[in-house]
Structures are given as C-alpha cells and as structure tokens.
Amino acid sequence: MEAAERVVAREGAAHLTLDAVAREAGLSKGGLLYNFPNKDALLRAMVDSMTDRIDRRREEVRSEVVAGPNKALREILAVEKNELIDRRAGLAILAASAENPSLLDPIKARLSEVREEIAATSSDPLDAYIVWLARDMLMMWDVLGVSPFEESEVEAILARLARRAAGHAWTWD
Template sequence: MLGNVRGRKSSREKILDAAAELVAEIGAGRLTLDAVAERAGLSKGGLLYNFPSKDALLQAMIQRMIDQVSDAKESLRAQMAPGPNLEARLVATTLLNMCCGGKMQEVATGLMVASAENPRLLDPVRGVISATLEQVKANSDDLDAALLGWLAVEGLSNLEMHNLSPFSDQDRERIVQAINRLLTKGIAK
C-alpha cells in the first residue's frame, strides 16, 4: 500500500479510517474535523495538511469506497469464468458481495446523507456509474440481459445498503439466482 512503511498506516489512511468510524457512529452531518483529528490521534493541523476542508475529507472517503469496489471487481476478474456478459457479471457479483452490512453500509449511508447538503460530493460516483454502463454496453453478448441484470443488482444493493430491503434471505437468494441466469443465459427472444 502506498504511503505505508513496514505495515504502518499513513496519516492519510488513519484520518480516513477515523472519519469512517465516526460517520458510521454519528453520521456525516455531525462529523467535525476536530473529532476526526482526535480519533486519528493527530493534531488538527496534521489533518488539515491532508484534507483542507470537511468536503475534501468526504470526497476522499467517497473515492476510497470507489477504489475498494474497483479493486474487488478487478480481483474477481481473475477468478470469474469466461462467458457471456462478463462485465455485467463482474459488476453484479462485486456489488452483491460488498453491499450488505458492516462498516461500508454505514459509511455509504452517512455519505449519501452528506451529499444532500452538497450534491457535488457524488460526482465521482456518477462518473463511475457512467463508465460502468459504457463497459457493460461494450462487453455484453446480450445487451438487454446485461442492462436488466445490472439494474436489478443496483436496485437490490441500494435497498440493502440503506437497510430498506423487504426481502427474506430466501427471496434474496432467488433474486440473485435469477440475475445470474439472466446474465449467463440471456433473454429468450
């Protein structure tokens, strides 16, 4: 990992970890730079050197989440069997593996709330969504199936990410199996 020496976290990583913990606990709206600096064990000046504003810190948190999803997808690419709609299957599997529970869910929800005050915070996410759409379009054997599968996964993962899903574990498994069938077998025409 860049910036790490012998396994130690950089100040930037400590700050992002501390901010993520606080967002998960109290939400992004109540997050203060003083609280992040204290949690990270740094001076406020040290925090401001890395992140000159709360928005800069929130943007870095969003970028880190984007990078984590991208890294997980690329790691999965080496393991996924070739076949139809590979890009859509990669996106679907990555989102379904990462969306549920844990700190990422809490942080994502907190950051979504923060974006209500500053919608531009989500510009990088909009960019990733547009790029993903273009990748899915360019690398699909059955574009209709790929788009429907991707949209279904986005909907399911968003319901789960925000703790709004009405589906039982059995329902979810049925939905995931149907998405996988759609992406591997396509739509009968």
C-alpha cells in the same frame, strides 16, 4: 477515513465533522487538516476509496469469470454486495452529496464507464442494464438499511440475476 466511518456508524452522517473525526482518529484538528483541508476533501477521499475498493475487487474476480455473454455484468455480479460499499461510508457520502452534489461526480463518471463496459460485452444491453439496476438497488437498500427482504431472499434474487446474466432466459420457478 476509517475514523470518519466510525463516527458515521456511531453518531450518524449529520455528525460527521472534522473535529469529530480528529477526536476519533486521535489526531489534532491541525493534523487532520494537513491531509483533508475541509470536510468535502475528506468526503471526496471516501468516495475515491470506495470506487478504488470496487475496482480492485472487480479486477480480482475478472480472471474467475469465464468468457461468455455479459462478461462485464457477470464480473459485477461476482463481487459480493457487502464487499462493495461500507454502509457507514455510503451513508456519509449520501448525506454529504445533499449539501454538495459534485461529490458524486466521480461515481457518475465511473458508472458511465461501467455502462459502456456492459453494453460492449452484452448482446442485449437493455436486458443487462435491468439486471445491473436490480442488483444495485438491492445494494442501495442495504446501505440505507431499508431492505424489505430477508437475507435468504436477497441471495435467491442475486442467484436469479446471475443466471440471467449468464444468458439463461427469465424463469419464474
């Protein structure tokens, strides 16, 4: 999977092929096919790896987040945006999902679970969803490389979202 991410980073998602990944990994194509019988299998493994990485990191921060309002949301916000999705893997998954939308099914299922966790730990789920959406949009823009914000602005926005998730009223200071 690391070889696949390197191919995407260097050549773009359109050039993610089993041949390119085998060359990058220093394997024969047959060796690669043993583990990933086709490109969709490789991409599914990349999706699984990404969601597993997010879940592991969130589990690590879970004990650091004290009880209080929006606990699930605050756990999500405690995970740094650059720890969540490797830009290369994210681009490959997005590009591949255009050809095969079912590759996103595990992500859809995981997002539904997270939505339920947020609702269960929030006194105002809609407010919590707004914070979650804003945070994830910042992440998506970063993955796509189109964010209009400077890093300092992103940090300020994330800090404001964290305050809101902690139960503080929206402020415009």
